[in-house]
Amino acid sequence: GAGVSQTPSNKVTEKGKYVELRCDPISGHTALYWYRQSLGQGPEFLIYFQGTGAADDSGLPNDRFFAVRPEGSVSTLKIQRTERGDSAVYLCASSLTTGGPYEQYFGPGTRLTVT
């Protein structure tokens, strides 16, 4: 079956611009997670959705970062006024949750470069 997909695969933007990163989870997975991975580091948790609601956004670094999942499937991570420090690979993962824990399946990521 189809895995987690993310678009775009690469995004180059100028400092100060707005970007949107999209994640399409595995069909039937109600839990969706966003992580950010910098070079030489493990992925760092940003936000977790259970259905349509953001159940835990404690990992978002500041209020320039926002994410939505309006229909409980596709999610969009939005970054306003991008900074060079936002450059990283943004990974999305999905899993089942009822009766968990379950393993999370990751998408290929979006490499964001802020110039």
Place this chain on the structure above:
Amino acid sequence: EDKVVQSPLSLVVHEGDTVTLNCSYEVTNFRSLLWYKQEKKAPTFLFMLTSSGIEKKSGRLSSILDKKELFSILNITATQTGDSAVYLCAGSNSNSGYALNFGKGTSLLVTP
């Protein structure tokens, strides 16, 4: 604060060698320990461990969890060049929907 520490950070071995990767964790409301393999982009799932002392095995890879010592190991026997990757360990916290807290990873290079 939750913490996951992996060692060694990097390792170079010859094909056919056996390797052991280490992961120690301090995770509040710990629920499970997961291992992933990351080659280029997406981490791919290897194992999820929830109970102490029960070994999980898949081919040449195996893993075990010690919940008393807060430790897990990943073993790879008869290594092949295709095993070259970064191996990530993560603890899940039941308070945040099992969001994963990752270590920095162990970079494994298997030479012919």
